[in-house]
Amino acid sequence: MSEPKTLPPSLRGWAQRHVSEIVTARDASQSRPKSQVWELRNTAGARHVIKVSPSAAFYRRETFAYRHAAIDFERAQFAPLVKDFVILAATAWLEAPILERAFFHGYGRQLTSEEKHVPQCLIVLDAVSCLAWGPSHRDDEVTARGRRTLTG
Template structure:
């Protein structure tokens, strides 16, 4: 007998979804095709849901479960994120309410000021839930960036050498960290033509707030004047500190360029290389101030 998921999930994952909904029907496979993550639009009678699942070695689903279990509730209450209906961490499986809308990326809304203003407001809601001072974040983030460089990649050898030099010279300090999305950009925004909504919290974690600005800063904000200002107006302030913004951007760039190469996403890899180029345009400013000035 043919399975409802057409073999996209593991047997155990598919059976669990069947036990939840009785007669699930696969409407569409919305997966990116990256890694082994599956995103399925499923219907059971008049109920539409999103089933998201991955294999046992995938760490992104666990991060997303953490985000939706504890940190997305204000967004859900505002209609800005999907309600988590069910999750099984040991099976790397989540079930969400289905959200109407289409991805903002590659549509006219990608460079729309109101879209960016809404995105800024949504992000501020997420960030504002908690603030901590982390004495170890910077050292760990730099070590992780260096570990990415130790893997196979297509970063120019001279560029790699300069990145390693700057990472080695940078002196870590305590940083204020907040709950972050980790991949805040139009590929993770939905819009129904009016309201913007957030999806894919697979890179959720506590980081400096400014790290959620990195991808926008080297993409959309450079394509159209006014988008950055609109976003910041929605967000309410600018959390970037020029003393550390370049190093934040540099570490994000390394991870993006190497990870995207390893999974074969050439478009995202190109984004990582653009981030590297921008981060290397000028030296980070001398370190000064304490934790409160470093967000």
């Protein structure tokens, strides 16, 4: 395990400009020499995580999904955590399986065996929802996603 690192003053200043005054900063790095991750809490008690990429190449790789994926927040709702993976599994991960591996690498763990069953069941409900909503709203993309999911 590497020695805990102190949040550098320049990074603390940047963080305070973006998340308000920082009350605590905890080293949350993995036990790799160049890992630089901190968990911050601000005066409101909100938790933020800052990760410093060691190089521009790492930054591009780690932010690839933010630049190339779109999540439909219009249909978001309170639900089990794994339900969020359903739309990804029915879209981006089908088209580029490397994104699924990268996602779970960044997520920090694989799904448990129990959690793996939930998206498989919910993806069918999502497909039916797509087929009900898509045609009535003339959304060909959503309709096609529903058909693609059910027909394989």
